[in-house]
Amino acid sequence: MVKFTTTTALWMLPVLTIALTGSLTYLAGRSEVAATGGDLAGATSATNPQLYSAQPLPVEYQGFDMMNIGLILMIALGALYAGSEYRTGLLRSSLIADPHRLRLFATRTAVLALVVAVTASAAMGGGTVLRHLALGDQGLDPLAFPPLVWRNIAGVALTWTALALLAFAIGVLARNAILPLVVIVPLSVGLGDFLTTLWAPARFVPPAAGASLYTPADGTHLGAAAGAIVLVGWVVASLTLAGIVFRRRDA
Numbered sequence: 001m002v003k004f005t006t007t008t009a010l011w012m013l014p015v016l017t018i019a020l021t022g023s024l025t026y027l028a029g030r031s032e033v034a035a036t037g038g039d040l041a042g043a044t045s046a047t048n049p050q051l052y053s054a055q056p057l058p059v060e061y062q063g064f065d066m067m068n069i070g071l072i073l074m075i076a077l078g079a080l081y082a083g084s085e086y087r088t089g090l091l092r093s094s095l096i097a098d099p100h101r102l103r104l105f106a107t108r109t110a111v112l113a114l115v116v117a118v119t120a121s122a123a124m125g126g127g128t129v130l131r132h133l134a135l136g137d138q139g140l141d142p143l144a145f146p147p148l149v150w151r152n153i154a155g156v157a158l159t160w161t162a163l164a165l166l167a168f169a170i171g172v173l174a175r176n177a178i179l180p181l182v183v184i185v186p187l188s189v190g191l192g193d194f195l196t197t198l199w200a201p202a203r204f205v206p207p208a209a210g211a212s213l214y215t216p217a218d219g220t221h222l223g224a225a226a227g228a229i230v231l232v233g234w235v236v237a238s239l240t241l242a243g244i245v246f247r248r249r250d251a
Contacts, residue, residue, distance in 0.1 A: 014119040017070040025066045025127035029134030060148040063131030078164035079180040082171025116164040120157035155213025169238035
């Protein structure tokens with residue numbers, strides 16, 4: 001945890017994530033109200049050229065369209081957390097302080113998971129409240145959100161945490177922050193969802209599996225429960241491999 005509080009890039013990313021997600025989610029809500037004339041339930045791309053969706057977005061899913069902003073920043077956080085110690089040589093200092101490699105790896109993994117989970121909960125919890133406040137009468141009462149909204153927030157938190165840990169594991173294996181960014185970010189900003197429309201097994205790619213946890217069922221993604229299992233499976237497998245390699249490899 002000390003590394004997060006003393007390394008500017010590491011503590012700035014969670015702060016920036018919360019600030020950007022909340023503000024942009026609110027602004028998007030105001031923009032949507034203006035574009036639809038306040039008729040969110042009936043406006044579609046067929047009736048309003050300013051909209052991109054052919055079907056009205058269920059109100060319980062309002063606000064989650066901005067989650068990719070924070071997701072990318074959390075993936076970057078996981079990658080930087082893994083790669084920075086190799087780039088700066090601080091890993092040797094960490095191993096001197098704690099020569100038990102597996103314990104050090106487990107501690108770093110737990111700290112990253114905690115930071116990302118808290119950031120995701122704050123960013124999406126606060127962002128969702130702001131979105132519904134922006135929607136006014138068309139939104140939900142933030143003090144009485146239905147269970148589906150809370151499930152979606154939890155799904156985003158799980159997805160952000162899982163993909164940040166996956167980026168961390170790849171960064172440890174590659175000894176740099178570049179490879180996890182090159183591999184995971186494109187899959188998270190549209191490529192993964194696009195592949196699911198062309199190739200059914202692409203549903204099992206981590207970002208696509210995560211998307212099933214906070215988006216309406218569309219027939220191309222896995223169900224929410226299956227998506228969670230697949231996502232956790234990827235994380236467990238990647239961290240296990242990274243832990244084994246970290247234990248056996250020289251710093």
